[in-house]
Every structure is written in structure tokens, then in C-alpha cells.
Amino acid sequence: MSRKTDRLAAEDEDSPAVDYWDEEDDLEAFSDAELGCEDGGLGFSDSLNPEVKPRILLMGLRRSGKSSIQKVVFHKMSPSETLFLESTNKICREDVSSSSFVSFQIWDFPGQIDFFDPTFDYEMIFRGTGALIFVIDSQDDYVEAVSRLHLTVTRAYKVNTNINFEVFIHKVDGLSDDHKIQKQRDIHRRANDDLVDAGLQSINLSFYLTSIYDHSIFEAFSKVVQKLIPQLPTLENLLNIFISNSCIEKAFLFDVLSKIYIATDSSPVDMSTYELCCDMIDVVIDISCIYGPADTGSDLPYDKESMAIIHLNNTTVIYLKEVTEFLAVVCFLRTESFERKGLIDYNFHCFKSAIQEVFDVRLRIQKNRKLLSQRRWSKLTTGSGGLISPH
Numbered sequence: 001m002s003r004k005t006d007r008l009a010a011e012d013e014d015s016p017a018v019d020y021w022d023e024e025d026d027l028e029a030f031s032d033a034e035l036g037c038e039d040g041g042l043g044f045s046d047s048l049n050p051e052v053k054p055r056i057l058l059m060g061l062r063r064s065g066k067s068s069i070q071k072v073v074f075h076k077m078s079p080s081e082t083l084f085l086e087s088t089n090k091i092c093r094e095d096v097s098s099s100s101f102v103s104f105q106i107w108d109f110p111g112q113i114d115f116f117d118p119t120f121d122y123e124m125i126f127r128g129t130g131a132l133i134f135v136i137d138s139q140d141d142y143v144e145a146v147s148r149l150h151l152t153v154t155r156a157y158k159v160n161t162n163i164n165f166e167v168f169i170h171k172v173d174g175l176s177d178d179h180k181i182q183k184q185r186d187i188h189r190r191a192n193d194d195l196v197d198a199g200l201q202s203i204n205l206s207f208y209l210t211s212i213y214d215h216s217i218f219e220a221f222s223k224v225v226q227k228l229i230p231q232l233p234t235l236e237n238l239l240n241i242f243i244s245n246s247c248i249e250k251a252f253l254f255d256v257l258s259k260i261y262i263a264t265d266s267s268p269v270d271m272s273t274y275e276l277c278c279d280m281i282d283v284v285i286d287i288s289c290i291y292g293p294a295d296t297g298s299d300l301p302y303d304k305e306s307m308a309i310i311h312l313n314n315t316t317v318i319y320l321k322e323v324t325e326f327l328a329v330v331c332f333l334r335t336e337s338f339e340r341k342g343l344i345d346y347n348f349h350c351f352k353s354a355i356q357e358v359f360d361v362r363l364r365i366q367k368n369r370k371l372l373s374q375r376r377w378s379k380l381t382t383g384s385g386g387l388i389s390p391h
Ligand SMILES: Nc1nc2c(ncn2[C@@H]2O[C@H](COP(=O)(O)OP(=O)(O)OP(=O)(O)O)[C@@H](O)[C@H]2O)c(=O)[nH]1
Pocket: 060, 061, 062, 063, 064, 065, 066, 067, 068, 069, 079, 081, 082, 083, 084, 085, 086, 087, 088, 089, 109, 110, 111, 112, 170, 171, 172, 173, 174, 210, 211, 212, 213
């Protein structure tokens, strides 16, 4: 069944190198060979530039599964196709921006790269990083990976104490539940002991058991991305208000294309509930792809009218509704609560307007920061003898 993957691909091709004014200096940190990735331009560390997106680094030893994770989560590649992926030999950067909430860059590092080589400006790499995902192959001997994790984390922390360190104990599909927990405990203990020995116990590592063969990789990525969304508490609050007034048991706000949930209400997340939501999104998108209007002018067969209701055989109803061009709310509720659909729809309407306001505030802030940045830039250039003008 074909799925829409073009949007990200199109972005890669269409988006020209972003013109950041410190780009030239930063580019010098890489050799030409390492800069050979498709979408080319690298934009960094202008804290005033709203177009500079938080950076998520994917690091780990060779063949640990970094590129597979990126392809499965953001390109809808089927897990079995990753068997044919070639080893990455360049740093690959990709922009992911499907809504103003989900907007970041992913940098996939080749496993064999020695980024502590003096020719690499690792300070520049870590300076603009929001999250560093370190992938450890759980089916392999992980002693070397754990020591590499320690080296990476300590170097990165020295440059930027605000990085979220996320450890994916990956390829757990081949392991029994007991074995998974045992490995997680062991890796957790070794990694934290190393940090304590180095006097860096203040560094917080988050661990996730992941596999591309189930939903665990999407769930883990959701949590990584959520930490980079400054509006998260507001979104959670809105979802709490929405569900408590509508007799809904659980609600998720999803990025439809990646199936990353960017927020949920404050009740705990049950993995099977999350899996059902992902399946429902797949059903809606796949059916729309196959039977929807042929040419809607949009890459994603998803619009204002998109909605779906599924009655499960356990008196639960799953209700999906469009929130914005790329976001959907998926709710779980009991059949008897769904009888008040009018009330739910009215509350949903209020929720949607509130989300729009959060968007608008963000856009206003971005616009103001852009203006401020431009003003500072023009002051800087006129102050330095008017060397270059960005206009
Ligand atoms: N069983 C299993 N295999 C996986 C999983 N993720 C990736 N793989 C396999 O691991 C192998 C290596 O994956 P890659 O994504 O190329 O690894 P990489 O870390 O990008 O490798 P380099 O580019 O060499 O650094 C591939 O054969 C994948 O199919 C997983 O969750 N489970």
C-alpha cells in the first residue's frame, strides 16, 4: 500500500541552502567530503533567527540503526526495506517541519566518523543542538557503545548543558521482555557509573527501548520531540480541559505524517492505546490515498473534512478529527459518552480555536524576533563600515 512520503522529499529538493549570515564560518568546520549531503546548506547558531530550528543529532556506532530510524519515522520506509540501506558516509541533515510545533533538523552521523578529530568543530555542532539521540544496538556487544556514549555525552555537555541526552537501546525486537529489562538496567548502570566516576552525575540520560518493527520507535521519538516544544504545558492543559468537559478518557494531539504525538492529556500513556491511534491514522491516510479525490493539490490526503470514528468491540470509541493542516486529535471514549457527540464537537471547536491562538502567538513572536534580528544585523553591518548588506 503506497504511503505519502513526498512532502519531506520535496522539501529536501526545494528548500535552498538557508542563508544564515554566519554560515561561511561554520561551514569551515567540515571538510568538503563530509558536506556532501543532498540538501546541502547548513545553518547554525543564530539565536535571534527564528528560522534556525532545534537540532536533533542521531549518533551511535556503525550499523546501530540510526538511518533506519530516520527513514522509518520520517520517510514511511517499511522496516524490512532498511535491510538494504547503505552505510552512511556523510553527515546527512534533514529539515522536518510539518507544523509550527513540529519543526526541527535531524542530523544523521555516520557511525565510523571520528567527530573528535581536530578538523571537526564539535563545539559548533553541539552549540545549536536540542537533543542528542545515542543509538545502542542491543543485539550486539554494547561495551564499546557505552564508552562511546560517555565520550559523546561528556564532550557535548561541556559545550552545551541544555542538550537533552536520549539513549535508544535499539533493535529490542529480538529480545524477550526479561532480557530487554535486564539489558536496559545494565546499560543504565554502566552509563551512570561512568558519569559518576567523571563527577558528572548532574547529566541526565533518558533511556528508551526501541525497535523499528513496532511502535516503540515512534513513541520514543514523540517523547524526544515533545521536550523540544516550548508550548507543551499549554497544549497538555488544553487537552486536559477538552477531555474533562467532554467525558473523553484519553486524547492525543498527533502530527499525522510522522505519527509523532506532540502532546497528550496528563493521564498515563498506555502503549496499546498509542498503537491503536497509529493504526487509525494509517487507516485514514491509506484509505484517503486510495479512494480519495485524485488531485487535491496537497501531498497529504488530509484536510478540514478529515475525520474518522471507529467503534471497538469493547465499548470503546476512537474518534479522530482534523485540527490543523498536519495535526489531528485522536480521542478514546466510552460508547455511552459518544452519545453526546454534539457536546464533544462543540468542545472540540473551542479546543481547535485555542490551538490556533497558540499558533498565532508563536508566529507573532517569530515575526518580532525576525525584525529584531534584521535590525541588529543592519546595525552590525553599518557599524563595521557597511561591508555587506543582506538586502
Ligand atoms: N532487528 C532490527 N534491525 C534493525 C533495527 N533498526 C535497524 N536495523 C537493521 O540494522 C542494520 C543497520 O541499520 P542502519 O540504519 O544502516 O545503521 P546505521 O547506524 O545508520 O549505520 P551506519 O550508517 O553505518 O552508521 C540494517 O540492516 C537495519 O535493517 C531494529 O529495530 N531491529
